[in-house]
Amino acid sequence: MAIVLNIETATTNCSVSLSQDGEILVLKEDNSAGYSHAETLHVFIDEVFNGAKISPSDVDAVAVSKGPGSYTGLRIGVSSAKGLCFALGKPLLAISTLESLAHQVKIEEGFIIPMLDARRSEVYSAIFNANLGLHREIKAEILTEESYLDLLKEDKVYFIGSGVEKTKRLIEHPNAVFIDGKLPSANEMAILAEAKYKKSDIEDVAYFEPYYLKDFVAIKKKN
Numbered sequence: 553m554a555i556v557l558n559i560e561t562a563t564t565n566c567s568v569s570l571s572q573d574g575e576i577l578v579l580k581e582d583n584s585a586g587y588s589h590a591e592t593l594h595v596f597i598d599e600v601f602n603g604a605k606i607s608p609s610d611v612d613a614v615a616v617s618k619g620p621g622s623y624t625g626l627r628i629g630v631s632s633a634k635g636l637c638f639a640l641g642k643p644l645l646a647i648s649t650l651e652s653l654a655h656q657v658k659i660e661e662g663f664i665i666p667m668l669d670a671r672r673s674e675v676y677s678a679i680f681n682a683n684l685g686l687h688r689e690i691k692a693e694i695l696t697e698e699s700y701l702d703l704l705k706e707d708k709v710y711f712i713g714s715g716v717e718k719t720k721r722l723i724e725h726p727n728a729v730f731i732d733g734k735l736p737s738a739n740e741m742a743i744l745a746e747a748k749y750k751k752s753d754i755e756d757v758a759y760f761e762p763y764y765l766k767d768f769v770a771i772k773k774k775n
Contacts, residue, residue, distance in 0.1 A: 553573050554613055555610060556570070556571050556612060556614070556645070556742065557601075557613075557615065557636070558647075558745055559597075559614070559616045559633050560581075560629065560736050560738040561593060561617065561626065562625055562629070562736055563622060563735045564584065564586070564625075565735040565736060565737060566589045567738040567739070568596040568597055568738050569738035570606060571741075571746070574742050574745075574746035576742050577600075577603075579737075579738060580596040581739075608636070608640055611640065612749065613643045613644070613745065614640075615633075616630055616644065616647065617647055617648075617652060617736060617738075618630070618648060619762045626764065630762045634757050634760065637757045643754040644757045644760060645745050645748045645754060646748075646760065647744050647748070648690070648744075649668070650676065650713075650736075651666075651680070651684075651744065652736050653668075653734070654712070655743070655744070656731075656737070660682055661707060662707045662727075663679055663680065663682070663687060664679070664680040664681075664682070664709075665677055665680075665703075665710065665711050666680070667711060667714075668713050668715055669713075669715045670692055673718065674695070675713075676715070677715065690763075695719055696722065697722050699722065700723065704725040704727045704728060705727075708729055710731060711728065711731065714735060716730050717732075
């Protein structure tokens with residue numbers, strides 16, 4: 553039973569929520585085309601505290617989306633979460649970005665594949681069953697026409713996240729269901745953060761780093 557501040561910045565969606573006992577009290581988010589996290593994250597944090605009429609010192613923990621996702625977005629979110637934990641003396645909870653995204657899909661059978669766009673033909677993805685149990689671990693993979701064919705032959709497969717658009721161009725199968733326009737949100741983090749808090753599954757604030765999945769590569773701008 554906890555009051556948790558949830559921070560999600562792994563994609564273009566800058567999302568912050570306050571939750572109590574796994575239920576959302578206040579949610580603020582902005583999915584602008586550009587990354588506005590540096591400008592809006594702390595504004596949203598102030599707004600959810602004001603909206604819930606809760607003082608920062610009253611929270612029991614701070615939860616942050618740990619990745620995979622945007623290098624810059626993750627750095628901003630994790631740095632802010634760690635700073636709050638240090639300042640308030642609160643524990644840090646790390647939530648899998650893809651697991652949180654998978655929780656947006658409610659099905660009785662089939663598979664859920666949350667996926668985030670990476671470079672070129674790559675996505676960061678994981679596979680969950682209908683009960684949101686992990687069927688295949690998170691990894692970076694190159695998409696082809698043969699991707700996920702074994703699952704598609706077996707049952708419906710629900711694709712969600714920013715990697716859906718490139719997947720639709722490659723995969724054509726009657727069992728493929730593409731859920732457009734969805735990104736990770738602090739809304740779905742609440743129930744996962746509550747479960748982690750109950751188990752005291754917390755991070756070492758001093759040493760915690762985002763889950764980048766693969767090394768950051770700086771791309772030079774063309775003149």
